Amino acid sequence: MAMTPTSDQLVEALRPVEDPELHRSIVDLGMLRRAEVSADGVAHILVALTVAGCPLRNEIQNRVTSAVTALDGVDSVDLEFTVMTDDERAALREMLHGSPGATAGSGHAHGHAEGRAIPFSQPGSKTRPLLISSGKGGVGKSSVTTNLAVALAAQGHSVGVVDADIYGYSIPRMLGTDRKPVVIDEMLVPPEQWGVRCISIGYFVPEGEAVVWRGPMLHKALEQFLTDVYWDEPDFLLIDMPPGTGDIALSLSQYLPRGEVFVVTTPQPAAQKVARLSAAMAEKVNLPVRGVIENMSWFTGDDGKRYEIFGSGGGAELAAELDVPLLGQLPLV
Template sequence: MMNDLLVEALRPVQDPELHRSIVDLGMLRQADLADDGTARILVALTIAGCPLRNEITNRVTSAAETLDEVSAVELEFTVMTDDEREQLRRTLHGDASGSAGSHQAHGHAEGRAIPFAQPGSTTRPLLISSGKGGVGKSSITTNLAVALAGMGHRVGVVDADIYGYSIPRMLGTDRPPTVIDEMLVPPEMWGVRCISMGYFAPENEAVIWRGPMLHKALEQFLTDVYWDEPDFLLVDMPPGTGDIAISLSQYLPRGEVYVVTTPQPAAQKVARLSAAMAEKVNLPVKGIIENMSWFTGDDGKRYEIFGAGGGQELADELGIPLLGQLPLVPMLREGGDVGRPIVAVEPESESAAAFRAIAERIAVELKPKKIFSPELKVI
């Protein structure tokens, strides 16, 4: 039975993974209010062993208890059937054979189009590139994503470094994606959703793949994952200019490239190659981020361990802005090792302030002026 008053009280309750009302998703199966004030509620979980069952319990109980008429809550759970999960997936994610577009061929093998390549997409793909390893690109991707989420944006991260994945550890996500009828719902931490090979590769085993398998993995990260139209999709690019970089330029033709470098000439030279690669595949390089710019000692003095000026020199050469300089601090590295990004856990620190300033420039100053709309057609 459904009590209208109780149903409306529960309508604002969202599934913590799908970010939709449990009422609108059809998860609420019973909402009965007995004469003695007991609310008897039955909720259908998307899968057995739902990892966020306790969170759903807390949300449903709190919402029901806001009613003066409710004196107690009796909450039980059931699980959706295979057919119900399929219908839920269709509602949220569409059919694999859905709308065709110019990038239809780059979708999942079943024919799903990549949503971020479609004219109506409002998501800004940010490709964080470096050209070489060891410059802190993944740390910057993680903290920049957390900073954007902290500004109120919906944010997702694709860990495209298939061989050297690290984003799950840096974000502190401790569970794999939830699978609903072959639709992957990515785990979320610090307001950021993430997908990575790290959720699927056996621990301590190397990923040894040739190009076609890398290509396929990236397809599925973009098409089989329920991203829910984020405002920003950050892509942690692998070092170099190989297969993955080429594939992503095809998958995300509206991607914006942000190049990470350190101040010394060796890093700057390789970072220049990353920018050249982006130019060849017609992706705009929007800005430079300089990492490890200085270290502040206990004496309060700044030490430029890796030199100075490399980021600005590269930015001037490419005719694009230097978005910010990030100090070399142990806490940034330590936070990445234990899943506590410095932007989230030390918001008043110098590093966190620098990340927020870069995020603000990307979100506002570098916002594309071109409007993409499926209704606009060239006749």
């Protein structure tokens, strides 16, 4: 007959269990409040959720139950949930993200008139900000951003996406997630799908409602996406840029001085010429253009033949003009 596990053994069995949103151990996060096994083999577990109505409660329950029942001497699990207090959430936010006051700087920090520091602009940050730009709408920039993000995540990288196309947001729909971010003491925890964390204005406005904002509100939203979201220092942060070279594009270039620009175009000469303007803006604000991606290059018909319905050569011509590589040509599927 197996011996009854001690509380310490139970805690160690639960240490590898991570909160599915924060990707940290529930033990290290202070979520585990009780862990003991009674003489009849029942493990009594109490877990404090970060917020009431936690959308991933069932996932936490499954992970905890699986970890505990794997222990010899545990026959069943009695798992209960409680919710963190406001003070506990504030302490959790400070542990993960720093206190709000700690991010206030000298007034010269990148990205905020009041000096709030943007972590991705700081020397030593491991995150590579990739700005996916086009200059022209309708070339499939958002689909390229989404597919690139998912592909990077599939290779084992940690990836975040900022949907900076405030007026034409589409990333949440493309990723297939409509779950709103969780708010922990003013810190936004972005939803995750396919291994990609994403923040978008689309999570905060009703379906079908237009965003009618002037410049200051746009800048405030972008600033919050970069400073108030728990990104947990991803390997890559992809920015789905809005079309054109307006205020948002200029602000993002200032917010992310370490950003690298990738230009999306189609084979059409008109799209290629407008995409050149977004590259010209990147050059003016000293952001390197790393390459060109040609989208909608062709489609393959039922007869097996390739049809270049938008012409050919636009991406290669733009890449040659910018003296950067043509990174890929994506077909219509």
